[in-house]
Amino acid sequence: xxxxxxxxxxxxxxxxxxxxxxxxxxxxxxxxxxxxxxxxxxxxxxxxxxxxxxxxxxxxxxxxxxxxxxxxxxxxxxxxxxxxxxxxxxxxxxxxxxxxxxxxxxxxxxxxxxxxxxxxxxxxxxxxxxxxxxxxxxxxxxxxxxxxxxxxx
Numbered sequence: 149x150x151x152x153x154x155x156x157x158x159x160x161x162x163x164x165x166x167x168x169x170x171x172x173x174x175x176x177x178x179x180x181x182x183x184x185x186x187x188x189x190x191x192x193x194x195x196x197x198x199x200x201x202x203x204x205x206x207x208x209x210x211x212x213x214x215x216x217x218x219x220x221x222x223x224x225x226x227x228x229x230x231x232x233x234x235x236x237x238x239x240x241x242x243x244x245x246x247x248x249x250x251x252x253x254x255x256x257x258x259x260x261x262x263x264x265x266x267x268x269x270x271x272x273x274x275x276x277x278x279x280x281x282x283x284x285x286x287x288x289x290x291x292x293x294x295x296x297x298x299x300x301x
Contacts, residue, residue: 152223250263
């Protein structure tokens, strides 16, 4: 098996891990990640398997009806990109339906060394919070070029 084959298999396993994420699947982290794995999203920057496990366990605790769907995989020699959809119900926010991407770096054996999520936390979370949302919407309107409710140019 070539290094690319190992990385592709590792990426497939990593995508499947997120698509089946549950408290029971967290035990698979040692098989899928390097010991010093880094996981970063708009709210966390975790290093090491235990820290990543804690972030994912916290996510599972705070979400009902959670579902990840990986829709695209792009593979290059030094980086893989996953495009995904995350759906869940979160206390104080309600239903989330987020489309995002993840940069995934891997060791030669396919285990994940770094996972960095990119998604719009402002629109999906901050603007929806009761106390923070109203002032942020005012700022958004003032900075925007197209008034809300009008089609773009």
